[in-house]
Amino acid sequence: MEKKVFQRPKYLKDAVFHYCPGCGHSIIHRLLAEVLEELDIGDKAIGVPPAGCAVLAYNYFDVDMGEAAHGRGAAVATGIKRILPDRIVFTYQGDGDIAAIGTAETIHAANRGENVTVIFVNNGTYGMTGGQMAPTTLPGQNSTTTPGGRDPDRDGPPIDLSQMLAITKGSTYIERTAVNSYKNIKRTKKALTKAFKTQMAGLGFSLVEILSPCPTNWKMSSVDAAKWVDETMTKIFPLKVIKDETGKRIDN
Amino acid sequence: MIGEAAVRAGCRFYAGYPITPQNELTEYAASAMAKLEDGTFIQAESEIAAINMVIGASMAGARAMTSSSSPGISLKQEGISYLAAQELPAVIVNTMRGGPGLGNIAPAQGDYFQATRGGGHGDYRTIVLAPASGQESADLTRKAFDYADKYLTPVMILGDGMMGQMMEPVEFPEPVDLSKLPPKPWVLDGAVGRPSRLIRSLLLDTSVEEDHNWKLARKYETIAREIVGGETYMTEDARLVIIAYGTAARIAKGAVKRVREIGLKVGLFRPYTLFPYPNRMIVEMSRFVKDFLVFEMSTGQMVEDVKLALEGRSNVHFYGRPGGIVSTPDEISKEINSLYHRRHLEEE
Structure with missing residues (x-):
């Protein structure tokens, strides 16, 4: 007798991802769909996709989706969640979306303790617009707007938004993970599960920052990009639980 | 006047940011929403956040509003363009003041072009209602929410600092019974027993965007026939x-x-x-x-x-x-x- 051991998660549509080979978005999409299914919350989930490479996320997720303007995800999610507090509301945002143009919306949503979950995909570049400097671009890292590499004296150093959010009283759970290796992918899924459990228990703002390779704009092979996450990116953005005040209020 | 009329029109979500000369409305909304079991008031961190919260509340099916004055309305234009594009209902109040720039806080009518030509980017219009008395402010507020729901479009109430500070006796209509409003078959409330829904404005296919633009244009023609006054x-x-x-x-x-x-x-x-x-x-x-x-x-x-x-x-x-x-x-x-x-x- 045949036994199916791998299939498309319930909350992913039967559509081909447009993402580049080696990009982390496809993996993160799958993990998110798996978590929605395992926690049995997909039918009451409302997602807010960003502007950026994941702007087309609604082509893939088979849940209600409401598109936000660039950076405004946390404000739109706030409006939805306040009207429908028993639904599960999440945003999916890139580094430019959340840590540059949407910094204010994000910080204040966290500070108010909005009971939503934010998936923050950090690949250190503006992917969709063609590889300009992102707020999280590393010192020395090349981009189309930092010829010769990001110079902290000229361009400012990379910003650690997750750390900033952690000091707000309203944030409850913030973890930084990556999707460049099997081990890290597993850890990311665990973090996503915990973030949604935080929301399900009504404990306030939860966020998972996911370091995600962008071989196209980093101008690397997929293998080198995955390595670069470990060897370079995590030096500035270490993988760790940044804040966890869930305590014993949720099971792990 | 507008605040009480909005509550009676079934408004259950208000987000705003302090700006003169219209703080009375924001403050009224704060206390009015607090008295309602299902009311939400948020003092937003910015005008932009406020309009985007309204977008979220509207997506979730609420009658939602925000208000501001000229410089703040400029900031809200991003969201007003999205409301028009995504065909979402919402009410925006502009209590106009002297400008351009920071200008002053005295009554003026310099935002007429901005209000009637859409104001934000793209090919759209906003319904604009201009009351001239306290009573009419109340009456047009009720209409604003009805028009927004009927035509799925943002509606602006365009007043000025004089209207905003005016005190006049007003007869308010009976509160709307929210359960009797027409259903909204597009609301994002979780795909239980139905296909998932999408509210978006990104239309990368130029022919699809063109169709959408013409669809909006036809809607504005219908509006012109039906509500002009x-x-x-x-x-x-x-x-x-x-x-x-x-x-x-x-x-x-x-x-x-x-x-x-x-x-x-x-x-x-x-x-x-x-x-x-x-x-x-x-x-x-x-x-x-x-x-x-x-x-x-x-x-x-x-x-x-x-x-x-x-x-x-x-x-x-x-x-x-x-x-x-x-x-x-x-x-x-x-x-x-x-x-x-x-x-x-x-x-x-």
Whole structure:
């Protein structure tokens, strides 16, 4: 007798991802769909996709989706969640979306303790617009707007938004993970599960920052990009639980 | 007035940011929403956040509103463009003040173009309602929520600092029974027992975006047929008709009364929908009226719509006081008197 051991998660549509080979978005999409299914919350989930490479996320997720303007995800999610507090509301945002143009919306949503979950995909570049400097671009890292590499004296150093959010009283759970290796992918899924459990228990703002390779704009092979996450990116953005005040209020 | 009318119209979500001269509305919304079991008030971190919270609340099915004054409305234009594109209902109140830039906090009408031409980016319009009294503020607020839901589009109530600070007795309508409002089959409330839904404005396929633009344009034509409105005052025998809206119309009315006392045949036309603009009513008047005087608290914005409506059929004159200057009826009546005789309108 045949036994199916791998299939498309319930909350992913039967559509081909447009993402580049080696990009982390496809993996993160799958993990998110798996978590929605395992926690049995997909039918009451409302997602807010960003502007950026994941702007087309609604082509893939088979849940209600409401598109936000660039950076405004946390404000739109706030409006939805306040009207429908028993639904599960999440945003999916890139580094430019959340840590540059949407910094204010994000910080204040966290500070108010909005009971939503934010998936923050950090690949250190503006992917969709063609590889300009992102707020999280590393010192020395090349981009189309930092010829010769990001110079902290000229361009400012990379910003650690997750750390900033952690000091707000309203944030409850913030973890930084990556999707460049099997081990890290597993850890990311665990973090996503915990973030949604935080929301399900009504404990306030939860966020998972996911370091995600962008071989196209980093101008690397997929293998080198995955390595670069470990060897370079995590030096500035270490993988760790940044804040966890869930305590014993949720099971792990 | 607008705050209480909004609550009675079933508004259950308000997000706003402090700005003068309209803080009374924000403060009223804060206490009114707190008294409602299902009401939400959020003092947002910015005008942009406020309008985007309204977008979220609207997506979730609530009657939602925000309010601000000129500089704040500029910031909200991003969200208003998205509301129009995503065909979401919402009500936005602009209590206009002197500008451009930070300007001042005195009553003005300099945001007419911004309000009636869409204001944000892209090919869209916003329904614009312009009350001229406390009672009308309440009545048009109710209509604003109904129009927003009916036509799935943002509606702006365009007032000014004078309207915002006014105290007048108002008779409020009975509160709307929210359970009796038409269903919203597009709301994002979780895909239980139905296919998942999507509310978006990204239309990468140019032919799809073109279709969407034309669809919106047809909607605006329908709106123009169905809701356009203006009020006439003593126009039956008028040889000169003043056209003004909002606070300017109230001042003009006082001026018309004065010049009528000295025998000048002058009337007033007051549009209360600025988009759609009551073109036909003005064209109708032009059969008998050869001179119109547009009075605005600006350097001349609505006057362009009057000219567009008339297409040269009659003479269009303009008098304006921008920057927060509020003319007196006396000042306007002198202007009318002078024009009336310059144009020899006293001759049969």
